[in-house]
Amino acid sequence: NPIKIATVIDMAINGIKKSHKEAEIDVSGNLDLLLLGDKLQLCRVINNILNNAIKYSGQPTVIKLHIGQVGNYAKVSITDFGIGIAKENQERIFDRFYRVPENEHKYLGTGLGLFISKQIVIEHGGNIWVESKVGHGSTFNLTIPLSI
Ligand code: ATP
Ligand code: MG
Numbered sequence: 248n249p250i251k252i253a254t255v256i257d258m259a260i261n262g263i264k265k266s267h268k269e270a271e272i273d274v275s276g277n278l279d280l281l282l283l284g285d286k287l288q289l290c291r292v293i294n295n296i297l298n299n300a301i302k303y304s305g306q307p308t309v310i311k312l313h314i315g316q317v318g319n320y321a322k323v324s325i326t327d328f329g330i331g332i333a334k335e336n337q338e339r340i341f342d343r344f345y346r347v348p349e350n351e352h353k354y355l356g357t358g359l360g361l362f363i364s365k366q367i368v369i370e371h372g373g374n375i376w377v378e379s380k381v382g383h384g385s386t387f388n389l390t391i392p393l394s395i
Contacts, residue, residue: 249394250286252314252321253278258286259293267301276314280321283394284371292367292375295360296325296387302354304329304384320373320390328384337377341365364389 260272282289293312300310304327311326332340332347339345344358361375368375372392379385 249281252280258290273311281394283392292364295364300327326386331381332379
């Protein structure tokens with residue numbers, strides 16, 4: 248059953264706002280796209296990525312979330328202006344329990360958020376990847392099949 252992407256994004260942001268009242272999340276793009284998938288699971292993915300974006304940035308900070316369409320997929324891009332991720336770690340952050348060694352004592356976490364997120368996205372027939380530069384920030388991109 249098709250779910251409006253706006254519903255998923257709203258649910259995820261409402262969840263974030265409960266623990267991060269100060270968070271500024273700038274949403275843009277096509278909120279009317281209809282997705283093929285599980286609302287709660289997809290919400291969990293967006294929530295994990297937004298949580299990281301806030302956790303690995305200084306306060307106060309702005310997070311940008313953009314929704315576009317690429318072929319038969321919705322593409323969600325979440326950009327932060329935080330600590331960034333070195334090239335050699337960009338694949339490994341999606342591994343189970345992997346945390347960047349240089350930062351693991353500064354931030355609390357288990358290293359499961361992105362592993363779970365990737366599993367959910369792959370199960371939906373989509374993909375997830377990161378573009379990042381240390382000291383500048385990160386953009387997490389994910390694609391989810393559209394319903395039609
Ligand atoms: P949790 O299981 O609580 O989410 P976590 O945040 O450490 O713990 P992941 O969300 O899987 O685990 O992220 C894995 C690692 O990737 C993090 O420990 C961090 O080193 C790095 N990382 C993830 N997102 C970002 C980001 N937006 N900016 C910088 N580093 C990040
Ligand atoms: Mg995390």
